[in-house]
Amino acid sequence: MDDQQTNGLITISSADAMTYTLEVAGVGARSYAFVVDWHIRLLLALVWIYLAVFLFFDTSVFATLFQEGSDHTAALWVIFFPAVIVYFFYHPILESVMHGSTPGKRIAGVSLITLEGHVPGIGSILIRNVFRLVDSLPGVYTIGLLFVIFTRTHVRIGDLAAGTVLIYSENAGKHGQPAVTDKALNSGLTAENQDLLLELLERWDQLTKSQRVRLGQRFLKKIDHDLNTDDPHRLKSHLLKLAAK
Amino acid sequence: MPNVADNRSAQQALTAWLEQRIPAWQKLESLLQTRDTKSDDPQQAREIITGFRALISDLSLARQTLPGSRIHRELEALFLRAHQLIYRAPANLLLRWRDIHAFESPALIRQMSRLLLYTITLFLGAMLCGWSLITTFPDLTPLFASTEMIDRVQGGELWTDGLLNIMPPSLLSLSLMTNNITVSIFAFSLGAFYGLGTLYIIGLNGLMLGGVFAFTAQYGLDDELFSFVIAHGVVELSVICIAGAMGLRLGEALLRPGALTRQQAFRNATADAGKILLVALPFLVVAGLIEGYISPDPRFDLGFRIFVGLSSGALFWSILLFGLPWLKR
Numbered sequence: 001m002d003d004q005q006t007n008g009l010i011t012i013s014s015a016d017a018m019t020y021t022l023e024v025a026g027v028g029a030r031s032y033a034f035v036v037d038w039h040i041r042l043l044l045a046l047v048w049i050y051l052a053v054f055l056f057f058d059t060s061v062f063a064t065l066f067q068e069g070s071d072h073t074a075a076l077w078v079i080f081f082p083a084v085i086v087y088f089f090y091h092p093i094l095e096s097v098m099h100g101s102t103p104g105k106r107i108a109g110v111s112l113i114t115l116e117g118h119v120p121g122i123g124s125i126l127i128r129n130v131f132r133l134v135d136s137l138p139g140v141y142t143i144g145l146l147f148v149i150f151t152r153t154h155v156r157i158g159d160l161a162a163g164t165v166l167i168y169s170e171n172a173g174k175h176g177q178p179a180v181t182d183k184a185l186n187s188g189l190t191a192e193n194q195d196l197l198l199e200l201l202e203r204w205d206q207l208t209k210s211q212r213v214r215l216g217q218r219f220l221k222k223i224d225h226d227l228n229t230d231d232p233h234r235l236k237s238h239l240l241k242l243a244a245k
Numbered sequence: 246m247p248n249v250a251d252n253r254s255a256q257q258a259l260t261a262w263l264e265q266r267i268p269a270w271q272k273l274e275s276l277l278q279t280r281d282t283k284s285d286d287p288q289q290a291r292e293i294i295t296g297f298r299a300l301i302s303d304l305s306l307a308r309q310t311l312p313g314s315r316i317h318r319e320l321e322a323l324f325l326r327a328h329q330l331i332y333r334a335p336a337n338l339l340l341r342w343r344d345i346h347a348f349e350s351p352a353l354i355r356q357m358s359r360l361l362l363y364t365i366t367l368f369l370g371a372m373l374c375g376w377s378l379i380t381t382f383p384d385l386t387p388l389f390a391s392t393e394m395i396d397r398v399q400g401g402e403l404w405t406d407g408l409l410n411i412m413p414p415s416l417l418s419l420s421l422m423t424n425n426i427t428v429s430i431f432a433f434s435l436g437a438f439y440g441l442g443t444l445y446i447i448g449l450n451g452l453m454l455g456g457v458f459a460f461t462a463q464y465g466l467d468d469e470l471f472s473f474v475i476a477h478g479v480v481e482l483s484v485i486c487i488a489g490a491m492g493l494r495l496g497e498a499l500l501r502p503g504a505l506t507r508q509q510a511f512r513n514a515t516a517d518a519g520k521i522l523l524v525a526l527p528f529l530v531v532a533g534l535i536e537g538y539i540s541p542d543p544r545f546d547l548g549f550r551i552f553v554g555l556s557s558g559a560l561f562w563s564i565l566l567f568g569l570p571w572l573k574r
Contacts (some may be wrong), residue, residue, distance in 0.1 A: 014328055020321050022508060073413040081419075099329075119329050122338065127519045133427070134434045134442075157437050161495075161510060195314050198328040 001227040009099040010153055010165055014118040020117070025110040027148045033166075034141075037104030045083040052079045092129045096122050101169075105121070111169035114162075124162040131158030189242060193223055197243050204236060251526055261311075269296060270323060277326050297327040305421055342523075343572065350524045352489075352567040353517050360497070361490040364447060370452025377454070379459035390458035398464050405473050408541040418537025425481055425529045429488035433495070433522060439512070440496020447489040476550040477536035480528050481560030487525045487565070491518035521565075528561050 011021045023032075053059060060076050097121045100112035112128075120128070135144030135156045140169050144156035153165050161205045189197065200215055207215065212232040216239060220227055227238055273296035280289060304324050307317040321527035354361070386395060394404045408417065423444055428446065435442020461467045494514050539545050539553060 014332075020325060022325070073415055076416060099333075116332075117325065117328060119333050123516065123519060127515055128522075130430055130519075131434050131437070133430055134437055152514070157434075160492065160511060161434075161437065162513045190259075192311075198315065 003176050008154070010167070012115070015116060016030050018026070022117075022167040025108070025152050025168050027145065029108050029110050029168065030148060030154065030166055032054075033102070033104040033108035033110055035104070036107050037090065037102050040103055044090070045087040048083045048086060049079055052082070074158060075108075091132075092125055095120070095125045095129075100125075100164075105166070109168055110166050112164050112166055114164055116163075120162065120164050124164055126238075128158040128162035128164055131156070131161050134158075188222065192217075194243065196222075197239060201236070201239060262306075263316075265301075268300055270303070270320070272296060273300060273327060274323060277323075277330060278319070280330075293327065294331060297324075297331060300324055300327065303334065341571075345520045346524055346564065347569040347572040350521050351566055353521055354565055357490055357494055357517075360493050361487065364486045364490040364493060366420045367444070368447050368482070368489070369450040372455035372458075375452035375455025375457075376459040377455075379456045383460075383463060386456070386460045390454050390460060395460075398461055398466060401464065401466075403461070403466055403469050403473065404462075405470075413560050414537040414541075416537075417541070418533045421536045422530055422533030425533060426526060429485050429522075429526060432485055432488040433492045433518060436492025436495035437499075438496075440493050440500050441555075443489050443492030443496060445485070445493075450485060471546050472550055473540050475547075475554040476539045476545070477532045477554070477557075479554040480561050481520050481532040481536070482563055483558060484529050484532070485526045488522060491521055524565060525561075528557075531557060 008024050008026065009021050010024055010192075011019055013019045026190055047126045053061060056078055059076055061079075062073065064072065091102060095112060098106075112120055112125075114124060132144075135141055135147070135158055137143050141156075144158070147156045147160070153159075155165055159165060163183065197219060202218060204212060209232055213230050213235060216232070216235040217227075219239070223242075225242070229235055273522065276289065276293050280293070300320065302322060304317075304320045307314070307320050311317050316547065323547065340383060379439065390398075397404045398405075412420075428450070432443055432450075434448040435446060458467055461470045495511060495518065498510040498514035499507055505513070535553060535557065539550065
């Protein structure tokens with residue numbers, strides 16, 4: 001097993017003598033996933049605190065909970081212990097159970113893999129999370145952020161220690177194999193031209209009217225098709241037919 | 246028009262290939278999605294592996310003939326999913342936990358005995374420095390003790406007296422465990438800064454302990470402090486020293502990676518150190534319970550405290566050095 005790292009990409013050689021390239025998640029996607037996860041774990045902890053108070057105690061328990069001499073040991077354990085566990089063990093537990101993912105990572109379209117391309121084991125996940133203490137120094141994940149910005153594979157110290165990397169899982173296979181092969185089967189275009197056409201159609205709505213006409217006509221010229229029109233709607237319906245006859 | 250003819254025949258070849266291979270890819274994809282994770286069905290496993298092998302040759306072909314195309318990328322994604330499933334390590338956590346405790350950790354700790362000795366020497370040296378510093382310059386006491394601690398010692402009692410009146414033992418244990426585990430994890434993980442962070446944590450803790458002992462000795466309370474510390478201190482300080490030694494191991498891997506790259510050496514050192522800490526850190530829960538229930542309770546005499554300290558320490562070190570000898574590989 002070997003891995004080659006270039007800026008933003010990681011090429012993994014597997015035991016089956018195959019190499020594959022994955023796109024490494026950058027600081028934006030990582031931060032987005034972290035912020036989503038942080039809100040979820042905070043919300044879960046707070047929901048537990050309120051539920052526990054309402055279900056097992058009286059709301060008046062809050063008033064005397066931390067007063068010196070008051071004996072609320074059971075209340076403190078029931079209310080706060082699970083909340084603390086949820087808040088601090090959210091990442092290691094979910095990354096283990098969800099095979100390197102968390103709800104935040106799913107939403108951000110990223111997932112965790114080892115440098116060998118495997119789903120990280122519990123040991124790697126624990127090590128990665130232990131190093132959060134260092135990555136979060138001196139506050140708001142400053143060291144972690146600096147490492148993510150300046151390392152080639154955008155990893156924090158925890159990832160370096162555990163041999164893990166965060167990749168864009170959504171980009172790999174985002175179109176779905178049946179849809180792609182179906183289009184390839186039903187299109188009269190070469191694979192290269194079909195890719196080009198699908199890219200154009202995907203970006204169609206973001207283009208101006210003149211850009212649509214110009215790029216559409218250029219594509220038709222490239223494949224020796226003729227359609228004399230500057231109506232983008234007509235052009236689009238013709239291109240759609242070409243994409244999957 | 247040779248180009249058009251070429252394109253047409255290439256397209257026909259692609260269509261023929263796709264028509265032949267698509268059912269196999271769809272079958273593999275559906276197996277990956279619907280497989281029963283609890284099942285040990287060898288037929289299902291065989292089908293996945295067969296599909297995966299066929300996919301490898303399809304992917305090679307797609308790379309040569311359709312590089313960068315969507316079909317290539319989708320096949321690569323399918324390959325990745327199958328590869329992750331097939332090569333996933335078996336999740337027998339209990340067996341792994343047993344192996345680490347019984348066999349791996351004792352072997353690793355013996356390999357790292359030199360670093361452990363250095364760490365203990367550093368800690369004891371820092372303690373001596375702290376002691377002599379406060380004995381020579383008593384005005385420096387506020388560096389090691391809070392104003393409240395100083396006031397109480399000057400008033401003739403330890404800050405730990407009556408601790409159970411302020412906080413119940415269960416909460417006290419929990420807060421002490423959390424604190425000790427945090428210190429140990431810091432001592433270990435700060436080794437990522439070429440070992441300097443670890444040296445700082447171990448040195449600081451040794452200085453503080455020595456300084457506080459010297460300060461209480463000035464008021465004749467060092468015996469009481471010893472009596473408070475001895476029951477939980479043997480295990481607690483042992484774990485902190487071990488965490489420190491693991492931190493120095495990280496620093497050594499970065500400074501002297503040998504034939505490996507720094508990143509590989511760091512990763513290997515972390516994996517080894519992680520196994521030892523997996524064995525050592527849970528003992529901080531034991532130390533925390535002793536510190537919450539026995540250490541501050543005046544009903545326990547010094548003899549009992551020494552017995553608890555030595556027996557817990559002996560249990561800790563025997564597991565760490567010899568593993569679980571009754572278990573066979």
